[in-house]
Amino acid sequence: MIVTVTYNPAVDQTVQFEQQIAPDRVMRADSAQFDAGGKGINAAQLLTAMDRPCVATGLLGGFTGSFIRDTLQDDGVETAFVDVNGTTRLNTTAIAAAEEYKLNQAGSPVDESVVDSLLERVRAQSPDRVLVGGSLPPGLSAEAIDRIAAGGDWETIVDTGGDVLRELDAQYGLCKPNRTELGDATGADVSTVEGCADAAEAFRERGFDRVLASLGADGAILVGDAGRLYAEALDIDVVDTVGAGDALLSGVLSAWETGADDETALRTGVAVSSQVVQRAGTAVPDLNDIDSLRDGVTVRRL
Ligand SMILES: Nc1ncnc2c1ncn2[C@@H]1O[C@H](COP(=O)(O)OP(=O)(O)O)[C@@H](O)[C@H]1O
Numbered sequence: 001m002i003v004t005v006t007y008n009p010a011v012d013q014t015v016q017f018e019q020q021i022a023p024d025r026v027m028r029a030d031s032a033q034f035d036a037g038g039k040g041i042n043a044a045q046l047l048t049a050m051d052r053p054c055v056a057t058g059l060l061g062g063f064t065g066s067f068i069r070d071t072l073q074d075d076g077v078e079t080a081f082v083d084v085n086g087t088t089r090l091n092t093t094a095i096a097a098a099e100e101y102k103l104n105q106a107g108s109p110v111d112e113s114v115v116d117s118l119l120e121r122v123r124a125q126s127p128d129r130v131l132v133g134g135s136l137p138p139g140l141s142a143e144a145i146d147r148i149a150a151g152g153d154w155e156t157i158v159d160t161g162g163d164v165l166r167e168l169d170a171q172y173g174l175c176k177p178n179r180t181e182l183g184d185a186t187g188a189d190v191s192t193v194e195g196c197a198d199a200a201e202a203f204r205e206r207g208f209d210r211v212l213a214s215l216g217a218d219g220a221i222l223v224g225d226a227g228r229l230y231a232e233a234l235d236i237d238v239v240d241t242v243g244a245g246d247a248l249l250s251g252v253l254s255a256w257e258t259g260a261d262d263e264t265a266l267r268t269g270v271a272v273s274s275q276v277v278q279r280a281g282t283a284v285p286d287l288n289d290i291d292s293l294r295d296g297v298t299v300r301r302l
Pocket residue numbers: 177178179214215216217218219220233234235236238241242243244245246248269270271273274277
């Protein structure tokens with residue numbers, strides 16, 4: 001089973017405008033919604049929807065924390081969160097005239113001692129895999145993720161970016177950068193799919209058995225001992241891409257949990273992410289026909 005750890009959850013607010021956003025005037029939204037978010041939380045919701053045993057852990061506080069707790073309960077997601085004093089952040093995605101603005105808060109500061117509490121929560125579940133997803137709130141460093149990775153005999157998957165991704169020291173089963181994060185972490189030219197595959201291959205040496213790089217409308221690559229696999233994205237109508245990376249990763253993990261190979265896992269990931277980007281926000285989409293969607297995803301070796 002999988003435990004997800006989200007150090008910095010968020011309520012995702014998605015607001016849609018027909019017009020472009022302009023300064024110095026009141027912009028009135030045509031629609032708005034709130035979802036429970038943060039990378040490990042999104043993954044736990046999707047894994048649960050795909051009937052994979054999973055427990056969501058992380059840090060929650062304040063009225064936004066209560067919203068996330070209630071939403072996960074409604075979705076039937078098993079949880080083991082640690083309560084903190086600060087208020088869980090609220091991230092906003094504004095979709096305006098086909099443009100997407102992502103406004104993420106830093107989160108409330110936390111004390112380093114939360115790492116011990118979380119590690120206790122993870123150990124209590126005896127997971128096979130642990131996914132640590134998202135940014136870190138003020139007060140924590142890459143060590144908070146390394147300690148989870150080294151804290152038991154589970155395989156750890158990490159989905160984070162920026163300095164933290166570069167500073168990780170422990171051994172990981174997989175990391176999932178998007179194209180920008182892959183470029184930032186490696187300094188490589190990621191303008192082509194082949195360039196991304198080279199960068200991902202080189203990045204494995206930093207302690208990652210496999211690298212799953214999401215390339216937005218260009219699809220995704222999975223690089224590991226089994227070689228370099230590339231899946232094209234499906235041709236679909238995109239509403240917004242919030243949660244797309246989490247969905248890709250959830251599909252891959254969901255397939256691995258059933259013993260599937262990397263090729264099937266990558267196809268499943270692309271199928272799940274295609275469903276998520278066709279809906280606003282990070283609400284869980286209908287995943288009933290994921291197997292037939294997966295059959296429509298083409299994978300080739302690079
Ligand atoms: N414009 C798009 N068209 C089709 N699929 C997309 C599009 N954007 C994202 N996806 C799907 O979502 C996955 C993750 O997208 P990406 O934007 O790279 O993730 P992240 O949210 O981590 O930045 C892609 O690998 C692809 O399968």
